[in-house]
Amino acid sequence: MIKLLDRYIFKEILSPFLLGVLLLTFLLLLNQILTLTEWVIDKGISILTVADLFVRMLPSFFLLTIPMAIAFATILAFNRLSFDHELIALSVSGIRVSRVLRPVFMFSVMVVFLTLLMGNLSAHWGTSSLKSTAIRMLKEKIGVGLEAGRFTEIFPGLMIYAESITDATKMDRVFIYDRRSPQHPPHVIVARSGFLMNNVGVVGLELQNGAVYTHNNLTNQRISFASYSLKVRLPLPQSPASVDGKNVQDWEKQQIAVQKKYSLAYASFLFCFLGVPLGMISGKGGRLGPFVAGILLILLYYALYNVGDYFFPPNGGASAMASWVPNMVLTPITILLFIFYTDETAFARILRKCQRGKEG
Structure with a gap:
């Protein structure tokens, strides 16, 4: 019972x-x-x-x-x-x-x-x-959201244009407008090719053969590069x-x-x-x-x-x-x-x- x-x-x-x-x-x-x-x-x-x-x-x-x-x-x-x-x-x-x-x-x-x-x-x-x-x-959002021949804002303040995209990761003739940092002036990046990075804690692009253009204090600056990493770091957890x-x-x-x-x-x-x-x-x-x-x-x-x-x-x-x-x-x-x-x-x-x- x-x-x-x-x-x-x-x-x-x-x-x-x-x-x-x-x-x-x-x-x-x-x-x-x-x-x-x-x-x-x-x-x-x-x-x-x-x-x-x-x-x-x-x-x-x-x-x-x-x-x-x-x-x-x-x-x-x-x-x-x-x-x-x-x-x-x-x-x-x-x-x-x-x-x-x-x-x-x-x-x-x-x-x-x-x-x-x-x-x-x-x-x-x-x-x-x-x-x-x-x-x-x-x-995944970056890979799916990018479209060839169109400007895409993958992050706030980061606009990307690619003339052609293959396998959702590799891009040719890339144009980037970056105004994410309020402490630094906006700059333009032009590259012959690029691909999406796939590292832990990092989302971004790896660019080849291009230049970075910056306008600051009424002066223009151009920096050429053979390889350039555009990274958006995400905070990983701390113990x-x-x-x-x-x-x-x-x-x-x-x-x-x-x-x-x-x-x-x-x-x-x-x-x-x-x-x-x-x-x-x-x-x-x-x-x-x-x-x-x-x-x-x-x-x-x-x-x-x-x-x-x-x-x-x-x-x-x-x-x-x-x-x-x-x-x-x-x-x-x-x-x-x-x-x-x-x-x-x-x-x-x-x-x-x-x-x-x-x-x-």
């Missing part, structure tokens, strides 16, 4: 949890899906590259949707158990309310580890793999050990991301237990009650998160504490509600009131 009860309540939470993760992730990804589709259709980026980027984006979205999904799942599960009088039946059968909470604790531990896993994957893919995928997309004083802000951002990961994992644990009393309370609201309670809980959490950002701004020394403000507020609320609604005497009294309210 006990093992059967564990499986029953576990399944009651698992089904809405999985559905909630899929639905909430889809809603958050909807705008990105439209953007990625536009890249394939309009920009010519390969489907495999876009699919790779899409997969690498998922952990960062799961990190947000898992806590929201577990909040809805536990509220829905205990709302149904309360609404269908199953909790009353268990109480009459001699099963204490605290016994019903064991599968909730098991599920909360599983969700905490899942949230931490998504946080680690998001941190890794968001720095190294995701940037390497972005570099590959830029190279914490390589961060120096010039990158203190980047290091602070990393610390904020770490604290956010742990705070969301704790929020997942908190929502598991907060959903129990909220599900019982929302039972009086019928089938719509848990949805209203879940939405209000999520809105309250992110409102408190914004309050944390206000009191602990990103440029402050304690900015990493901002993500913990909602947890610090909701933890005592959860403890009070949880103790009150799982107390055996109070529990029976509340259920009787709910039952009389439905019959009345």
